[in-house]
Amino acid sequence: MKKPNIIWINVLIFSITGLVALVGVPWYGVVHGYDGYHLLATVLCIGYCGMSITAGYHRLWSHHAYEANIVIRVLYAIGGAFALQNSALHWSSDHRIHHRYVDNNEKDPYSAKKGFWYSHIGWMLREYQRERYDDYSNVADLKRDPVVIWQHKYYLLLAALTNFGIPLAIGFWHGDVWGMLLTVGVLRLVISHHVTFFINSLAHLWGRQPYSDKNTAKDNALIAYFTFGEGYHNYHHSFQFDYRNGIRWWQFDPTKWLIWSLNKVGLAQNLRTCGNDRIEKAKAHMLLQKANERLSALPNADEISAILHAEYEHLVEHINQAYEAKKAWLELQKNHLIEACDKSEAMKQYKELKSNLQEQRERWNSLVTQYA
Ligand SMILES: [Zn+2]
Ligand SMILES: [Zn+2]
Structure with missing residues (x-):
């Protein structure tokens, strides 16, 4: 040509x-x-x-x-x-x-x-x-x-x-x-x-x-x-x-x-940013993929892969929950109820889900870094 x-x-x-x-x-x-x-x-x-x-x-x-x-x-x-x-x-x-x-x-x-x-x-x-x-x-x-x-x-x-x-x-x-x-x-x-x-x-x-x-x-x-x-x-x-x-x-x-x-x-x-939840999920998904590729050579690959998948699903669930709660809490804040919202249910729930997410994050990181 x-x-x-x-x-x-x-x-x-x-x-x-x-x-x-x-x-x-x-x-x-x-x-x-x-x-x-x-x-x-x-x-x-x-x-x-x-x-x-x-x-x-x-x-x-x-x-x-x-x-x-x-x-x-x-x-x-x-x-x-x-x-x-x-x-x-x-x-x-x-x-x-x-x-x-x-x-x-x-x-x-x-x-x-x-x-x-x-x-x-x-x-x-x-x-x-x-x-x-x-x-x-x-x-x-x-x-x-x-x-x-x-x-x-x-x-x-x-x-x-x-x-x-x-x-x-x-x-x-x-x-x-x-x-x-x-x-x-x-x-x-x-x-x-x-x-x-x-x-x-x-x-x-x-x-x-x-x-x-x-x-x-x-x-x-x-x-x-x-x-x-x-x-x-x-x-x-x-x-x-x-x-x-x-x-x-x-x-x-x-x-x-x-x-x-x-x-x-x-x-x-109007500076636009991507939500941290989407960024964290994208990163976790890439790590899961990399870990799966690497561990395919191991004799117990299927077993580890199943554990990793389960932990990954948990992480995604925790991320979704924590960020939903955060959104609800921020929504309250936006409505000028700052003082009230600090004592609110939404705030309590977010704090709890945030610490759950942190625990799950640590579990996930310690597991995935062994393979990815
Ligand atoms: Zn570009
Ligand atoms: Zn480019």
Whole structure:
């Protein structure tokens, strides 16, 4: 079968900027030198581009994980054009198809099943899904956001203005135009490109699967460090509407911290999270599966498997009961009966079920960790 046509503009952008970053940037450094301002401006601009993609294109527009004030949306739109990753409308359309048909080599635009190179950058070098390029039917909701429409309409102009304008402006201010064009212009673009591309490639190839093995998405703390928190990709593919990717407070997810902070100062609302009961059940189910696979080699596999299943069923039952009770208790609280509800039946029941759940959790953990 004939290979799809090469998209020369992408090939040229990626290869020229890559080459300049690898050769031109160090060469200029040796001949002219850089100072702390070059480093600071580059790091800040990488952060701006990266967060515009992760907090804006990804968690806000592709997944509606929260709502953001128009000023923030305009900043994301400008930062997304600066990151040179197509318009938010196009990006979100691709990304929703990625989630819907993940790992399907025909339909997933950056299917990791086609290997590292394809999912990282190869998918953008040829017209693989040409027929789909102008079909924005899966992002009809985004067409109601005037910021998305404005950015889509003026994307090329915005991309040119930011990619040349920002480095030039900083260069004139600092007094080293060429140095800033190389660092803030090219180096920043190349790093920000590949860091985002890692989410499609590495985060589907390397890491753990604590929540689901129905697709290739992986959780990887190291990748999270380079991708503004998007390395917890197994969680994300399991609970895509959650504004967090790293759900524990200590997991490195600056995108989550940014959204949380914007909410605290009134610039973001309706942050969506997945209930802890669903997360705990997904994790327990994966452990059960892993334990079953491992213990199949043991002589008394059937016996242990039956015990594990029974304990798992108990755990799920306890989780359901405890969280139902918690919901009832919180409902009371919502009705401004805080004092009364602390002495209420619902509260007593929840406390009791919570300690039952904790006991069952310990039984389950001590059992399953022997095998999983
Ligand atoms: Zn993915
Ligand atoms: Zn996503």
